[in-house]
Amino acid sequence: MSHQTVPSRSSADGRPPATLLVDGTWRSADTCFDVVDPATLEVIGRAADAAPPDAREALDAASAAFPGWRSVPAEERAAHLRIAAGEIRNRADHLADLLTRENGKPLAEARGEVLASARMLDWSAEEGRRTYGRVTPPAANGPGLVLKAPVGPTLAITPWNFPASMLARKLGLALAAGAPIIAKPAEQTPLIAAALVHILQETGLPTGVLQLLTTSRPAEVVGALLEDRRLRKLSFTGSTEVGLGLVRGTGGWLRRISLEMGGHSPAIVCADADLAAAAAGVAAAKFTNAGQSCTAINRLYVHREVHDEFLSLLLDKVAALKLGHGAAPGTTTGPLIDQYGLAKVERHVRDAVAHGARAQTGGRQWIPDRAELKGAFYEPTILTGVDDTMQICREETFGPVLPVHVVDDDQEAVDRANDTDYGLAAYAFATDFRRIWKIVDGLNFGIIGINEPAPVRPELPFGGMKNSGQEREGGSEGIEAYLETKSVAFKL
Numbered sequence: 001m002s003h004q005t006v007p008s009r010s011s012a013d014g015r016p017p018a019t020l021l022v023d024g025t026w027r028s029a030d031t032c033f034d035v036v037d038p039a040t041l042e043v044i045g046r047a048a049d050a051a052p053p054d055a056r057e058a059l060d061a062a063s064a065a066f067p068g069w070r071s072v073p074a075e076e077r078a079a080h081l082r083i084a085a086g087e088i089r090n091r092a093d094h095l096a097d098l099l100t101r102e103n104g105k106p107l108a109e110a111r112g113e114v115l116a117s118a119r120m121l122d123w124s125a126e127e128g129r130r131t132y133g134r135v136t137p138p139a140a141n142g143p144g145l146v147l148k149a150p151v152g153p154t155l156a157i158t159p160w161n162f163p164a165s166m167l168a169r170k171l172g173l174a175l176a177a178g179a180p181i182i183a184k185p186a187e188q189t190p191l192i193a194a195a196l197v198h199i200l201q202e203t204g205l206p207t208g209v210l211q212l213l214t215t216s217r218p219a220e221v222v223g224a225l226l227e228d229r230r231l232r233k234l235s236f237t238g239s240t241e242v243g244l245g246l247v248r249g250t251g252g253w254l255r256r257i258s259l260e261m262g263g264h265s266p267a268i269v270c271a272d273a274d275l276a277a278a279a280a281g282v283a284a285a286k287f288t289n290a291g292q293s294c295t296a297i298n299r300l301y302v303h304r305e306v307h308d309e310f311l312s313l314l315l316d317k318v319a320a321l322k323l324g325h326g327a328a329p330g331t332t333t334g335p336l337i338d339q340y341g342l343a344k345v346e347r348h349v350r351d352a353v354a355h356g357a358r359a360q361t362g363g364r365q366w367i368p369d370r371a372e373l374k375g376a377f378y379e380p381t382i383l384t385g386v387d388d389t390m391q392i393c394r395e396e397t398f399g400p401v402l403p404v405h406v407v408d409d410d411q412e413a414v415d416r417a418n419d420t421d422y423g424l425a426a427y428a429f430a431t432d433f434r435r436i437w438k439i440v441d442g443l444n445f446g447i448i449g450i451n452e453p454a455p456v457r458p459e460l461p462f463g464g465m466k467n468s469g470q471e472r473e474g475g476s477e478g479i480e481a482y483l484e485t486k487s488v489a490f491k492l
């Protein structure tokens, strides 16, 4: 774990923060940890620091709740989610403000994420009523049935970069499917998780169906759950490194595992693209959330004949970005989450420049002229003169830096785009349909945006190939991740 937390006994107002929801009760823990605004480094709250005994208690409660929750009619389960979605919309301003202060993203992006969380709960509610099985044609002995059953007690582990929507994806689908769920948010962003879980719990969910473990000790708390065979499902969103570690350390029990992990997204700009729209799209898909998105473009391949014109349009877009506190009017780009994030970005840029790359703009830490902005800001950066061997072209950067490559044809662009261990998202900007189809067919990525910088919708399955993950969230595939399949053969 790279994040450092400060243990203490009470929250800022002297009372212990009750951010654990275990067995139907909100409660605190023996210690708690600080939550900071990444732009100012000011402590904005504290969260209870759950320990392994809390985790075991939560799993006891989830196991006890499972038979009842799976028997609740799907329509009733869906009603909880729809009410919560409405309440999230009602409280969107407050939730967006909290999200900005905890994560650093600009308010408009935070609001978009909050509303996307509500949409995801609505989608889950609808999907929960459509978990159909099927009847197979009679064989010699009789017909067969394929039944779908909720997977059972589930653990959701979520990251700090989209702490509301990543949680909503998991909570919505698990609850709609009839599976009790224990949420374990990232230690940087426990407060938005507590706010969302509060809203869901206020809909009158039965005890143990939804629980929350905020903790600064994820390995210990998660370890206590993984070693227990009653945990039937792990749904993880976070880095590839931690995700692969969890797969290796499953406690000796096979269980269903969904993994949504790191990305290294390529984007291709073809000669026939609408270049102005492509520049706006690339800037959005790169610099949203200060480049800290799993689907952020990390490598750009531009056709030689339009390279110079496109680069100039892109530099205009970057020049219009405004760094600052996410809550300040006009801010488009907030801070990186912490010093560790900054150190990785600096390492990638240093390596690229040492190997011949040139920063067309940016290329250094941004030092604000306002004393209260003590966080880790980095100037939006465009690198040219890059090659595929540089660290930035092999690893996820998770910051506002974009290396721009030149390519001579579509096949070269697709081959170089595919030359990675990741397979989450890819983008192409073009107009000719045959050309687009060939690119889509050639790209080995789970999510593809065509002239679309934000290719994430509840209706579409979200997830990656290769080391970016397995299983999907969203689309009709999403709920399948929380269902077991039973085959029933009849002899009549």
Ligand code: NAD
Pocket (backbone or CB within 6 Å): 001, 002, 157, 158, 159, 160, 161, 162, 166, 184, 185, 186, 187, 218, 219, 220, 222, 223, 237, 238, 239, 240, 242, 243, 245, 246, 259, 260, 261, 262, 263, 293, 294, 295, 396, 398, 424, 463, 464, 468, 469
């Ligand atoms: P992270 O892997 O450090 O942490 C993710 C979660 O795992 C957090 O809740 C953390 O507390 C927990 N965790 C950390 N170490 C653990 C351990 N040893 N045992 C159990 N749990 C542990 O990732 P992050 O820095 O929070 O998030 C950024 C990463 O997430 C990036 O790589 C990004 O690409 C990825 N991400 C992927 C998707 C996707 O859908 N594919 C979405 C968002 C973020």
